[in-house]
Amino acid sequence: MFLRSLVSPLTAIRGIGPAVVPKLARLGIHTVAGLLCHYPRDWEDRSQKVPIKEFQRARVCTEITVIAHDWIGFGRMRTLKVHVEDESGRAVLLCFNRPWLEKQLLQGSRYRLWGRFYFKYGDIQSSAFETEPAVPGQVAGFGRILPVYPLSAGLTQAMLRRFTSRALEQYASALENELPDEIVERDNLFAKKAGIKAVHFPDSAEELEKAKKTLIYEELFYLEVMVGKRAIERRGGNVRNKEEGIRGGEGAGVVTESGVVNNVLQQRLLERLPFSLTPGQQGAVAEINGDMAHVPMAHVPMARLLQGDVGSGKTLVSFLAALRAVEDGGQAAIMAPTELLARQHAENAARLLEPLGLRIAFLTGNIKAAGRKELLRSLASGEIDIVVGTHALFSRDVAYKNLRLVVIDEQHRFGVTQRSLIMAKGDQPDLLMMSATPIPRTLALTVFGDMDVSVIRDLPPGRKPVKTHLAKESNEGKVYDFVRNELAAGRQAYFVYPLIEGGDEADPKDSSQLKAAVSMAERLADQVFPGCPLALVHSKLDEEKKRLTMDSFRSGEIKILVATSVVEVGVDVPNASCMVIEHAERFGLSALHQLRGRVGRGQDQSYCFLVYSDELTEDGKARLKVMLENSDGFVIAEEDLKLRGPGQIAGIEQSGYLNLGMANPIRDAQELARARVDAFAILESDPDLLLPEHRVIARVLEEAPPFGEVAL
Ligand code: ADP
Numbered sequence: 091m092f093l094r095s096l097v098s099p100l101t102a103i104r105g106i107g108p109a110v111v112p113k114l115a116r117l118g119i120h121t122v123a124g125l126l127c128h129y130p131r132d133w134e135d136r137s138q139k140v141p142i143k144e145f146q147r148a149r150v151c152t153e154i155t156v157i158a159h160d161w162i163g164f165g166r167m168r169t170l171k172v173h174v175e176d177e178s179g180r181a182v183l184l185c186f187n188r189p190w191l192e193k194q195l196l197q198g199s200r201y202r203l204w205g206r207f208y209f210k211y212g213d214i215q216s217s218a219f220e221t222e223p224a225v226p227g228q229v230a231g232f233g234r235i236l237p238v239y240p241l242s243a244g245l246t247q248a249m250l251r252r253f254t255s256r257a258l259e260q261y262a263s264a265l266e267n268e269l270p271d272e273i274v275e276r277d278n279l280f281a282k283k284a285g286i287k288a289v290h291f292p293d294s295a296e297e298l299e300k301a302k303k304t305l306i307y308e309e310l311f312y313l314e315v316m317v318g319k320r321a322i323e324r325r326g327g328n329v330r331n332k333e334e335g336i337r338g339g340e341g342a343g344v345v346t347e348s349g350v351v352n353n354v355l356q357q358r359l360l361e362r363l364p365f366s367l368t369p370g371q372q373g374a375v376a377e378i379n380g381d382m383a384h385v386p387m388a389h390v391p392m393a394r395l396l397q398g399d400v401g402s403g404k405t406l407v408s409f410l411a412a413l414r415a416v417e418d419g420g421q422a423a424i425m426a427p428t429e430l431l432a433r434q435h436a437e438n439a440a441r442l443l444e445p446l447g448l449r450i451a452f453l454t455g456n457i458k459a460a461g462r463k464e465l466l467r468s469l470a471s472g473e474i475d476i477v478v479g480t481h482a483l484f485s486r487d488v489a490y491k492n493l494r495l496v497v498i499d500e501q502h503r504f505g506v507t508q509r510s511l512i513m514a515k516g517d518q519p520d521l522l523m524m525s526a527t528p529i530p531r532t533l534a535l536t537v538f539g540d541m542d543v544s545v546i547r548d549l550p551p552g553r554k555p556v557k558t559h560l561a562k563e564s565n566e567g568k569v570y571d572f573v574r575n576e577l578a579a580g581r582q583a584y585f586v587y588p589l590i591e592g593g594d595e596a597d598p599k600d601s602s603q604l605k606a607a608v609s610m611a612e613r614l615a616d617q618v619f620p621g622c623p624l625a626l627v628h629s630k631l632d633e634e635k636k637r638l639t640m641d642s643f644r645s646g647e648i649k650i651l652v653a654t655s656v657v658e659v660g661v662d663v664p665n666a667s668c669m670v671i672e673h674a675e676r677f678g679l680s681a682l683h684q685l686r687g688r689v690g691r692g693q694d695q696s697y698c699f700l701v702y703s704d705e706l707t708e709d710g711k712a713r714l715k716v717m718l719e720n721s722d723g724f725v726i727a728e729e730d731l732k733l734r735g736p737g738q739i740a741g742i743e744q745s746g747y748l749n750l751g752m753a754n755p756i757r758d759a760q761e762l763a764r765a766r767v768d769a770f771a772i773l774e775s776d777p778d779l780l781l782p783e784h785r786v787i788a789r790v791l792e793e794a795p796p797f798g799e800v801a802l
């Protein structure tokens with residue numbers, strides 16, 4: 091039995107009744123497996139003695155005698171003080187709201203004591219401590235290392251410890267290893283059953299380390315097995331075990347523009363542009379052209395991820411790739427996550443590529459019957475060379491004559507199924523995915539481990555870095571004054587809010603404090619910038635309304651755009667010089683970075699104001715500081731990862747791909763690399779996992795797949 095196959099209901103565990111089931115469900119725990127995979131977030135070492143005297147070094151863990159009780163304060167505010175001592179010294183236990191401890195900690199008796207102590211008013215004291223009677227043989231929490239679990243309302247550490255311990259008693263002995271034996275032996279790892287026991291209730295610090303190592307390696311190994319299998323499928327049975335899965339575009343910067351481009355259409359587009367490609371763009375185009383120069387018979391379609399910070403000019407690179415496909419007699423489909431962005435790409439494509447004699451089409455779900463029918467006909471007959479659109483590009487009734495290239499912009503916004511649906515419209519088309527949410531290198535290797543990666547590290551010349559300022563909500567007037575000056579100078583501004591309307595969040599008490607786009611649009615128009623053309627855009631407006639608004643903002647007719655994070659992706663209005671983000675602490679780092687990337691797209695100095703609530707959490711502070719100190723999206727993404735952990739990095743959590751329980755690809759980068767070598771070596775020698783020593787892998791994938799659907 092594999093751990094994830096333990097799908098029995100929680101009530102099968104002794105001591106778990108129907109009442110706690112919904113509480114556990116709130117933690118995402120629904121089955122026995124779920125409970126056993128709810129790993130501790132920390133461990134408390136109560137196995138080592140720490141006498142009172144050493145309270146500054148660690149949590150005190152000792153045996154004490156109660157010397158005296160006394161009370162401070164009056165009436166209902168009375169607080170019990172228990173004076174205790176061990177052989178090293180004396181301390182005071184402050185029993186706030188725990189008057190009953192008077193009857194539990196009896197004068198003259200001995201107890202085990204555990205807690206964090208500090209020095210105050212001449213005493214070594216603690217208000218957060220635990221005790222138990224020092225009865226020999228009756229050790230509950232003491233003398234061992236205890237797990238500390240993530241909790242939800244109505245659950246206590248003691249309950250989770252008890253449930254987990256029962257589940258282990260009932261089920262652990264049946265657990266099978268998921269790693270091949272040779273790896274377990276080679277690395278001196280735990281067997282699965284011992285590993286899972288030891289991660290919850292280790293007997294020693296060494297055991298805990300070994301248990302963590304075991305579980306981490308197992309997760310990373312299966313991650314890489316999935317990546318490797320995916321690579322085999324994509325490359326038609328050939329897994330390329332390259333250590334260096336990522337090549338930087340800047341490395342290829344030696345290629346000159348004329349050297350990069352090897353065909354007529356691309357050449358002609360470049361001649362028409364008022365600027366030259368940046369070295370990063372050149373590198374990317376060279377790599378794409380290399381991938382797309384297929385040797386007949388050995389058809390390996392391109393699978394490339396193009397990463398580049400906001401404004402680095404990825405769209406142009408994708409157009410050049412499209413030209414390559416068209417020159418080879420094929421069609422290209424460019425897919426964007428929103429209609430707004432798709433339309434912008436379509437307009438750019440029409441402007442740049444129609445003069446070369448190409449036929450461009452724009453397809454979204456909103457295109458009406460007659461026009462749509464004609465459009466679909468000309469796509470199927472091959473009259474259209476490049477089609478730009480939203481997910482409508484893979485609707486059931488859409489057929490292509492010869493789809494050779496699929497470009498997916500803002501790839502993280504699309505799910506796995508959507509990606510495969512569009513790919514299925516061609517016969518193994520080349521795939522170019524683009525991401526402006528930079529995925530840190532370490533993570534890229536994990537998630538896109540079987541893809542080639544091009545990175546554009548430079549921005550087009552002449553861009554001035556956006557100046558970022560933090561402002562307290564109470565100082566927003568100054569921000570408004572600044573924006574007023576910019577508007578007077580002919581520039582435009584964005585104002586972004588976390589909500590569309592006040593109270594449209596789950597917790598009304600909380601959200602009523604928040605400024606929302608709708609009400610602020612009114613306030614800005616009436617009170618702050620009267621007479622200045624202003625419009626509102628958010629996701630609840632229909633596409634036509636959004637389009638009209640964006641068009642008039644782009645043309646400069648509208649000066650102020652009040653929005654939610656819908657403007658986060660792709661919008662390109664070079665004359666906008668101010669980005670004001672209110673309640674900035676409510677946004678994730680990558681969203682902030684994307685939003686900031688909406689300005690600084692022209693020649694003039696641009697500004698980003700992060701307006702934060704007067705009471706800001708430590709975490710919020712840390713994030714805003716990252717934004718203030720960094721402009722490189724890759725650095726910001728790495729910081730994001732450090733602050734939030736890999737499961738939550740923007741774009742990846744949606745893919746549901748990285749639900750790692752123990753492993754952290756950043757921290758465990760070395761283990762990851764080793765797991766990759768192991769997994770790829772096995773797949774290379776035994777792609778169908780038929781050898782007896784590899785059967786276990788095939789069985790795990792079949793019976794208890796670790797990551798569900800693979801988001802690649
Ligand atoms: P992103 O990588 O964020 O998708 P875009 O493709 O939207 O960036 O490009 C941002 C802007 O930079 C566009 O207005 C585009 O025309 C311009 N641009 C692209 N490449 C260059 C270049 N080599 N030199 C100058 N401007 C460029």
Ligand code: MG
Nearest residue numbers: 404405526660
């Ligand atoms: Mg873009």
